[in-house]
Amino acid sequence: MDWKARVRAAFASRTIPDDDIVEELAQHAASAFEAARADGCDPAEAGRRVETHLAAWAGQSAMLARRPSRSPAVEPPAAAAPWFAGLGYDVHYTFHVLRRQWTHAAVIALTLALGVGATTVLFSVAYGVLLKPMPWRDADRLIRVYETRQGSTRKPTFLTNGTYLAWNERPATIENLAGWSVYPAAMTGVGQAERVRVVEATASLFSMLGAQPTLGRLFATAADGGAEPSQVVLSHQLWQRKFGGARDVVGRPLQIDGQPYRVVGVASEAFAFPDREVLAYIPFNVPPVGGKDGQGGTISMFAALAKLRPGVTPAQAAAEATASGRSAPDPGLVTIAVFGTKGQVQVSAVPLLDSVVGEVRPALLMFLVAVVLLLAVATANVASLQLARATSRRREIAIRSALGAGGSRLTRQLLVENLVVGQIGGLAGLLLAAVLLRVLPSLAPADFPRVADIGLDWRVALFSIGVSLAASLAFGLAPVLQARGVNVSEALAEDGLAPVGGHTRSKTARARLLIMAGQIATAAVLLVGAVLLTRSFVALMRADRGYDPANVLTARLLLPDSSYSAQRRSELVEGTIERLKQLPGVRAAAVASRLPLAGAEILSAFPVPGRRGGREVSAHAALRQVSPGYFAALGLRIIKGRGFAETDTAASQQVVIVNRTFAAQYLDDPPIGVRFAFDREVVGVVDDVRYGGVGDPVQPEMYLLSRQLKSGFTVEEPMVLVRTAGNPLLLASTLRSIVRQMAPLAAVESVMTMEDRVWTSLARPRLYAVLLGGFAAFALAVAGVGLFGVLSYSVSLRAREIGVRTSLGATPWSIIGLVVRQASVVTAAGLIVGLGAAAMLARSLSSLLYGVAPSDPITFVAVAALLAVVAVVACVVPARRAARVDPVRVLR
């Protein structure tokens, strides 16, 4: 059949198009005819079908006639496309979609950035502190060993020489035992004199830790006796700084605290035990207890580390050590001074890592749980947004699928979209984490373990990327499942029509409602925790410590035995105090062996007369050597009798002042006039002072006037304190110059106000409060952003409905009420669940709380109020937008 002729015939009375148009239409007609025949039409019927096409074309003749000339080029159609064809286009299309809906994409990316950022920070902290293996050989078999006496109330922190030596004779449970102590020492004889942190350690320490020298050797034998100079091993850092990394450093002499030492080696760069601050290692020989009949023996206390034999538990080692310790000689009364009791030896053992991080583990785990919760909620929030949007894209997807896009192609497009948005969010989260991790060390307290191990290494980055990938897959799944025709689509089909929060008709609407309430609940839980920790921190700041830290300047004087005798030291400190008192603005000045949170502890045991005429008992007490102005300078409260006076001199009656706990434990009432400890007379009782933490138990204490001690001021590093009328720090330089004039060889260090010492001691609770506060803020932001996002979306979905309401006479306020009602239902539900959960979870916080109950009503009310405010703020923009909907525009 000549189709061209029939096409021309059809156009007969009208303009006949160009030849190649005629040809194209003829081809079409021929194909249509053949198709009709293939369908089973007879030729006449097929012809009639084609005729309708021809007639239709003829009707468009005006459009078909005006054809420009066409290029004659001939080009074959492209071959079948490989799987990745169009991937670039998918990405391009994704960015196009993102540009069109950038607020939506930004909300998702921001939410994810907050979640991923917070999770990454916590992961890097938890990994660095809790999980990262310690850098020692067989670190998992190393245990710290602590000794105490049955009935002691003091926290065990060390091992004694008796137990060490007895256990180390033939240990069955451990391969090796090592002891060490860390102390600051003056290093002289090399360049400028300086104070360095020195570790005094048994030779076994190095071999136990698997340390290798960079240069020379480590302690090869346990002892260097006699007049021979002792060995010193330098840290890599000190070797570089002080000796410029010279290879001939081995054999060089130097002095530590005036004693001669000879360098035998340099530790490797990686070796930092127990921390990076230690600059030199000197040998320690554990002294024997000695003494006879359990009287007057030597007690030595030091930190101890043991390496378990394979398969042995710490408890088994502790049992063996306990048995060994009980067989060791008893050093006598000094045991009571140290432990406060004469009970039997009790040794405990803790894995090394636990001993380092045990105290912070509960807090870190709490944060880890909090942050995982936070991430889950952030992801759920994004999923909810994506679900909402997927519904509106249902038809786009149906059309694309109708136009030939395969299932895998659609899946790919949706996944690409979600992954792109997810990775933008993840990347932002990683950046956020990097910034936060930079800030973190400055927030971390000085005693926070393993801060140097916290960082953004490849593991953390990998974790972060993994988290954002998993999160974007999780929130991308819903639209993909829907697009793949999984049954979700039915639920979604009606969900697109359900305003969020207003109705709960469909499964998905209910799911979104739950997600949003869950977000608010989580924010409530975290906020309750954060507010409790903050209130606890404030309570710690305001706690009664028994002294007044305001307007007090404190400093440590270094008057080592090598330069000053005790008598000379007494004269110097008395002279310094006298000069300080003369200064204008100084209310009081004093010196003491110990201050709260600083200084040296002197433990003592001695007989005191029994109460109510009973038998004499052995008392134990912490001794404070002070000058007469101490109570005034620190603002202590005398509750009975009097404080020290200038009339108490070396020549007058020896006097003692005890604390409330001492009086209650050992003395009759009234205690004034009781005599003990070499005929010292009790002249006063002072209220208990918290020398350590506010929560630590108070020990019996007694204050002695250093000028009445025959031995003089025995503490090498007395603490000076000055109470001033104004800013105490203004006095710092004057204090330094007075000390320099009085004692040219002395040094002044740790010049701080008493308030700063208190502040520093609270670094850990402060960090916890700040950190949990940060998470709570994140959760609050996620919840706020989520609420805002879903409300905005809901408003845009309901634009027509709102338009209709407005055109039917609804006032802007009633429209705003529509939005606010949605928000308040969700917020109220979230609050009820969240505060309920918080009430239960807060109980596990009780060990971290001070001065505030886990069920503190003020906290719960404040959190509810804060969340309500955030919900209102999240409503503002969507509500205004709703109120401004122009009915003419949306209904056109």
Place this chain on the structure above:
Amino acid sequence: MRLYILWPYMSMPNELAREVKRGSTELLILALIEDRPRHGYEIARLIGERSEGTITYHVASLYPTLYRLEDRNLIEGRWVEKAGQRRRRYYRILPEGRKVLASQRSVWEGFFLALDRVVKLRQA
């Protein structure tokens, strides 16, 4: 709270449906040749088959639309001869056409949104 709304413009859905058809023709063609060139008859057949009646399309407007798209440099038609087959005119999408396709798709998204609203209000 249940919402009852009297819909004042009952003719709207039909108007919207017409809008869909008119506005969609170009999009449909561009989408069909997005991945590979196709000839006119194939395009017409695919629209008929794949939309399963969702989109009814009148054959009369196909070629005028194709030529209009070609005039606007969105697509390009070329004659191709293969052994044992008819000479066919294949249309392929041009870069400008891809842009229009992308932007039209977004318009459609907004449009589907609006359509959902209509259906929703009628159900309410």
